[in-house]
Amino acid sequence: MPQLSGVGMILRKLAVRNFRRLRDVEIDLASDISIFVGANNSGKTSVGHALQLFTGRGRFDIHDFSAELWSDIIAFGDAVEGVALPIMQIDIWFEIAATDVHRVIDLLPSLAWEGSLVGMRVSYAPVDPNATRDRYRKARERALEAVPVNEAGKRDYDPSPRSLQDFLRDRLKNEYELRHYVLDPARVGQPDYRPMELTGRDRSGRDILASLLQIDFLHAQRHLSDGPGGARAEELSRVLSRFYARNLEQKAEDLETLRALSVSEISLNDHLKRVFGDTLQSLSKLGYPGLTNPRLIIRSALDPAQIMSSRDGARVHYALGPEPEEGDETEPPTLPDRYNGLGFKNLIFMVVELLDLHQQWLAIDDNRPPVHLIFIEEPEAHLHAQLQQVFIRKVMSILKLRGDDRTHYASQVVVTTHSTHILYERGFHPIRYFRRSRAEAISTSDIVNLSLFYDSTDPAERSFLERYLKLTHCDLFFADAAVLVEGNVERILLPQMIAKAAPRLQSTYLTLLEIGGAFGHKFKALIEFLGLTTLIITDLDSVIGPVVADEGEPAEGGAAGNVFDPANGAAGPCAAAGAGDGGDGEAVANDYDVDDEDDEEPVGKPGKSCVAGHPGAATSNQTLRQWLPKCTTVAALWDADEEQKTQPREGDSDALVRVAYQFPVEVTWGEETETLAGRTLEEAFALENLVWCQDIARRPLQLRIPKNGEKDLTTLVTALHKRVNGSSFSKTDFSLALLAEDPDSWVVPAYIAKGLEWLQDQIAPSEPEADDEAPKPLADPVEEVAAIVVAVVGVEEVA
Structure with missing residues (x-):
């Protein structure tokens, strides 16, 4: 039997079924600290509540059953054939060493048991389902008999209990009970497996579990008071x-x-x-x-x-x-x-409470439970970022065991949090991600163990992701969807573009990750592991081909890792790239209106940036080449259909990913109209707002070309390409200057608008249009309140 390194018996995992959102989940716990993350109402706190209830602390409620089971309860009460009353369950697994066997002798499934896992199943099951249904029917008959029938032969209202669910609402404790079973780790999961019930022992199942596991809670609502306080305040x-x-x-x-x-x-x-x-x-x-x-x-x-x-x-x-x-x-x-201040009060309060809980456990002289599990809900309340990190970094040292206790006992902590600072302090290993079901009208979640992602991902890619998330933020784990953007300009402008192009997204929780075209594909494994809906907004990054370089080595004039196939196109003349692309383009002076007309256009070299419509142009964007739509030439990117740009979700837990990049649109200048596309966001914006950008009032955008009225469309587009790629062009200044403009005066580039509309349809679908009927008169408020009370609590209770 393997020995646990430097720690006693531990709680290894939990499996919860039919409890609230946790329809059927398994949660692996770390030997020290596990961090539960996820969007609101994803089931994080429900794990703690389940442990409380299944260990006999508190009373179950009819609404603790998963919502999908409510119809089964009603159907069983109506005697629908083949329907049974549901059962809530939790499987509690302990990992033990050879020295701990005497503690768990009651949980050994057989004399032939081997290994390090022992488990107990706790079920909340009906005492006698048929007797429960009979009592419901009698209560229903009495209620109906008490309501007189009107002249039309109908009752004025339907009295409670209207269904078995109604009946169990106040009688669940009498009709259900806790039962305890011994689990065999070698047979759990087999279709015909029936665990052995813990009956006829010297101790009850509840006593056995209490002798092994003590659970304490530090709840989020700590109600610390700054003033005199009220009944709920605590100094x-x-x-x-x-x-x-x-x-x-x-x-x-x-x-x-x-x-x-x-x-x-x-x-x-x-x-x-x-x-x-x-x-x-x-x-x-x-x-x-x-x-x-x-x-x-x-x-x-x-x-x-x-x-x-x-x-x-x-x-x-x-x-x-x-x-x-x-x-x-x-x-x-x-x-x-x-x-x-409240921040330090909260910090001191948590430390004192943790020490209190820890000391109370250590003070148990006889039969102290070997495992002490503490749930800490949202420790970040009132704490600034650095203090959150310090707390989560040091919390285990506060609960450190000494002497012989280190080999015979274990303190474990579960933290539920919405703090990105707590996450990046601990890394991927302790994270347990609670992911809500995306199916309509389904209220369930599944749980993803990020330690599996850590162990299965290429170390270099994993290290990149951890370092990136530490330097930026980790709200990826709390979002409804993610938007991966090319750079700082998109990050700054996207909120305004969302307000213009997809306003319903403003009511959702989006996380924006600035990843660039060269590194976007490195997020592929994490996005897919989390199963997150994701929009990638990136650039064409058109360059002249062909260029051949070893993987990871910079091609001439290009970024590291840009590898091009000789078949992608032939070299030809092109506007030189500026310093931003590693080219040797001529620098543009700081004056916004410097004239570029007389600049000689050098012969383009393979790997140098070029206008998107250059014949045979390739893309240097690794996201487009390696993730979606996996095309290497600009022509192929423009030919890609919607299906090729989308990574579909085949199962509920899969990621749904869509890429958005520049595509040709009609551009008009004077009497000329051509179909053109920008190479980058700035170029695309300039082309799709061409007349507006060339106005003298738009000089701060740096997109105005001098003497533009004397230039034809082709010359103007070439000058814009050179301007945007010039070394003096400041992308940040462009984005800030655009924010200062009236947002109603410019249009969102089509490729971004189309991508945002797609994302809006996925996570914020529009409400069905209301019927064009005359508005109904308002009901009497007293009658409305009475109707709500009757519907919620039943006539018997109202009376």
Whole structure:
């Protein structure tokens, strides 16, 4: 049997079925800390609630059944053939070492058991389904008999219980019960497997589970008060008082200090400083108080009989200024705890509560459960980014076990969070991603283990992704969809373009990742692993072919990794690339209106940028070459249909990906109209807003060409290409100048608008149009409220 490295018995995984959104999920837990992430209402908190309920803490509710099972409950009550009452289940798996077998003797499935996994299934099942249905029918008959029939032979309303679901709403506890089973890891999953029920033992299944696992919760709603507070507010002093009463050395046990209390406030304060020393020292591991934050001290109100138990007996104070030097008896000025900010209150509160829970577990003398699991909900509340990172980095050191406890016991933490800072502090390994079902009217989630992605991904690509997400953000794990954009310009302008082209997207949660055409394909594995709906907005990046270079080596005048097939086209004349593309194009002066007309156009070299319509042009964009639509020439990219530009979702858990890049549109200048395409966003914008951009008032955009009225369309397009690719053209200045313009005066480039409309249709479909009927008169408000109450709680309860 394999030995667990440096840790005792641990909770290895959970499998939850038919509980809320968790219709059928399996969750692997890390031996130290697991981080649950996902969009709102994806089921993260439900895991903790499931553990609470299945371990006998709290009462199940009819709505704890997965929503898809409600129809089965109603159908069973109506005696529909082949329908059974549903059962909620959780499988709890422990990983043990050879020294732990005596603890789990009740969970060994047979004498032939081998391995390191033992498991228990806890089911919430009907006591007697047929008897439940009979009681429902009798209750239904009584309710109907109590409602008189009108002259038309009908009842004025349908009384509760209208269905078996109605009946179980208030009677679930009487009709269902918890049952415990021993699981055989070698047979779980087999169609004919029936686990052995834990009955007839010296201990009940609940007692066996309680002897192995202690679960505690640090909930998100901590209600710390800045002011006098209300009924739900809790001051930090009272939290510390409770901690003192439970865990620290009591005044009655410290005779020396007890004697001093009667004569001196100084002695009492020394006592409090001593007993809280370890606690306050634990805070220092999280960087508190830091450089400029006030120190925490505990001061007594000089009432020995009520030191910490009284509301005003002893209070937390914040000392201003540095700590006095040894021998200096000057008292520093202090402020009560309510004068500090919510962030540090929350930090101190969490540390004290974690220490409290940890100490309570360690204080169990007889049959202490070997596994202590703590759920921490949203620790980021009120904490700034750096403090969030420090907390998640140091939380396990707060709960560190010492001595023999390290080999016989284990502390594990589960954190649910929406904080990107917490995520990139820990990396991929501990992340468990909760992904909501995309099927309409289906309220379920599945769970993706990012440690599997870490282990299965190429190390170089994995390292790139981790470093990138640390440098930017990780809200990829909380979004409805992702938009991968070419660069800073798209990132700045996209919110405005969404407002113009796809306004319904404003009510969704999008994450924007600035990835560039050369690196976009590196996100392919992560996007597909997460199964995320994704729009890629990228550039054609047209260049002259052919150029041949070794993979990863820069081609002449091109970026690293740009590999071209000689069959892609023949070299020919082209406007030279600027510094932005690694070319040797002539720099354009800083004056917005410098005349480029007389610049001699050099002969193009393979790998240098060119206008999109150049004959035989290739693309240097690795996303277009390696991901979608996997084309190497501009001609092939323009010939690609919608199907080729889309990576379809074959299953509910698959990623749906669409790429958007520049394509030819009609461009008019004076009397001329041609079908043209830009090479980059800036070129595409200039072409599709050509007259507007050439106005003298648009000079800050840097797209105005001098003497443009004297130029034909071809000359103007060539000059625009040179301008945008010139070394003096600032993309950021362009985007900021565009933001200063009236958004109604310009149009979104067609390729972006079309891509955003596609994404809008996927995650924010339009509401069905209302019938063109005359508006109905408003109902009487009293009647409306009465109808709602009747519908929700039933007539019996209203009466």
